Amino acid sequence: MNKINSKIPEGPLAEKWTNYKNHQKLVNPANKRRLDIIVVGTGLAGASAAASLGELGFNVLNFCIQDSPRRAHSIAAQGGINAAKNYPNDGDSVYRLFYDTIKGGDYRAREANVYRLAEVSNSIIDQCVAQGVPFAREYGGLLDNRSFGGAQVSRTFYARGQTGQQLLLGAYSALSRAVHRKQVKLYTRYEMVDLVIIDGRARGIIARNLVTGKLERFAAHAVVIATGGYGNTFFLSTNAMTSNGSAAWQCYKRGAYFANPCMAQIHPTCIPVHGEFQSKLTLMSESLRNDGRIWVPKKLEDAQAIREGKLKPTDIREEDRDYYLERRYPAFGNLVPRDVASRAAKERCDAGYGVGNTGLAVYLDFADAIHRLGRDVVEARYGNLFQMYEKIVDDNPYETPMMIYPAIHYTMGGIWVDYELMTSIPGLFAIGEANFSDHGANRLGASALMQGLADGYFVLPYTIQNYLADQINVPRFKTDAPEFDTVEKEINDRIDRLMSIRGKHSVDHIHKELGHVMWDFVGMGRDAEGLRTAIEKLKEVKKDFWTNLRIPGNKETLNVELEKALRLADFIEIGELMAHDALDREESCGGHFRLEHQTPEGEALRHDDQFSYVSCWEYRGEDQDPVMYKEPLNYEFVVRQQRNYKS
């Protein structure tokens, strides 16, 4: 019997969510007060969920790794949020948003989940406007839209280049109100370090107070993980410094399946790497591709001269420039999806046409846009991004083209969840980037904000009740249960083991080693040989970590190096699982590109007959290989095709 039950409701695609809501179990107001819910994370998903659940009357405990919920990394999302409002009257609909998302994800997402996402997208925009989110508006006072990759309509709502910030501050303000009304209790500078399971159900967490270094216990009737993705496995990524995969990994080690770990998104427009001490990569919003044109020199000798500093990009004549996205994908041009744009950049650079002193960069040029629209319009649209670029690179993008290169940005894979967003552990839910559910093998731009808020505002507050309705007679848990003792002892032992290594390398030193292995072998282009090499090399990194790590200071105090070490121990294991999953998936789809599986034109070649499934990995213990179950993806409503952005 298949162990995976995704609990997709019966019925036609457009009626599934309505049918579900009509028949699900609910919890009455008096009982809600008696039920505790832990929400870990305060990004778009976590904050919106905590606020919404609190408003409903549940007793919510909300944890945040930073000093304030407002700092969660959702805040850094720049470009916008998709919704099927069709305000521009350009042919959009719920179905079309659904279809674009399914196609963009290279047919590796669940139809029912994605349809629901498209269905609730409009409510998100309404909710945010009601909260006072200052979206961009037309002169008539109505909301403005722009285009993003993988779509032929303008459905992206935005607040300058700071949409994530404004949406997060909206959710944060709702959360602040819930805290004021004592519906949510907030724990800042706390990091979840393990999950506590009692009688097969998630019943609490152990969190480390990052200021005192003490481990603390928290019990609840349900636990919600909203801790984002694991892109920092690569060391250099666009994620924030504390973004980590540890909460998800703890859940995996306690029995939750981890789905599609190999599916990581590489964003095409990031500022290129400059040096060995670089700490992170900075994203330049996808919205820039609305007006910027991407090119490299047509002639190898020009590219070489640019790399050597003998020529400037402005010296290259128009007919000697290769606008390779426009050339290869005439229908979508510079607005092809991220995976396609990233691979195309790598292809040109690998062929020797890359620019910048490393040869690992391409141009994003605004000269045409400035000529067509005027500098003022370009400044109004992208001013803050141009300023950000100039500060980092010391070049003026109004005068010389930006240089960009792909970087790790988002992880589509994550904790496996069913239609109700519940993991394979009863009572444990995962929302936002932390779960795997909606983006398949590639996420479209402006869809992460949509999914985070959809899960938190409009999906989880319904589906969690279907679980909690059975829990109304379960009394509040005490944290002196033996299950808490056992888990806390395990963490304490782990921390002691880390502190006692007393080696010679800092956490960052080893994290960089991990990053190099991941980028070189589990990055944009993967093949079987490289992945096997990665698995071997990761064993060495793991050994280096557990024998050569040095953590100064003590454990029961504020100790940033210890925090980082705990996260890195998990990143190394996540990297291993990513490599295993990538090796298993002998096809190319979305962000997962196996060099052995491409069309003659170099496009991703799926094998629907063999790989139309979600890979769900189950942990079997320290020295044992994980087991993989397959959740078949049966497409009932959409005909799968080779993704075509050419015509």
Added chain:
Amino acid sequence: MDKDINIKVKVWRQNGPKDKGHFETYPLENISQGSSFLEMLDILNEQLINEGKEPVVFDHDCREGICGMCSLYINGHPHGPDQGITTCQLHMRRFNDGDTITVEPWRSAGFPIIKDLMVDRTAFDKIMQAGGYVSVNTGGVPDANAIPIPRHDAEMAMDAAACIGCGACVAACKNGSAMLFVSAKVSQLALLPQGRVERKQRAKAMVAKMDELGFGNCTNTGACEVECPKNISITNIARLNREFLKAKFAD
């Protein structure tokens, strides 16, 4: 062109809120001017760890100028000598070979020091919880286009909403006032029809909480505006004063 420089960093070290604290000076060699300021501190910490010493604790997260987590008084200026950016966006090309760079935490009664350069800014969350929101529950709201908002108003609201809550305004103010922070939120919501319903209650509640938490008064010095990494204007403070007075007179 960026080159490598040798510098000294004079850093405030304080082992907890009750410790007296002191400066320590560390030499750093061959720092690329292309590095960010925080990458320079990473290099310092790597050096300290290799010497078996405790690294310098400082807040940071997104490293792209938007989360508001990074702080630091650098050579006497919050977020360093450049205007309109956060510490994480500051690059070493702003400094010269041989410079001694002084790095201190935010110093304000409202933000007690946790360790070294890390301070406690939960007071800002408390002010927000007092009224920095529109009281709407999830669901049951009108269509997003039901209420047209003049573009100019939406843009002014966005100017105010750009505040990242870093606390530089408080740190820069000789009175330790949080008026720029509070006024940015009050302005954003007072400029939008959705926020106007509760404008009186909001202005009073947020100001009361700010006073209660020990932040000082505004004497129109303007240092906050100059040092704000997001260029939040003090016209917001004028608007807050109007909102507050109108609310008080209405009582």
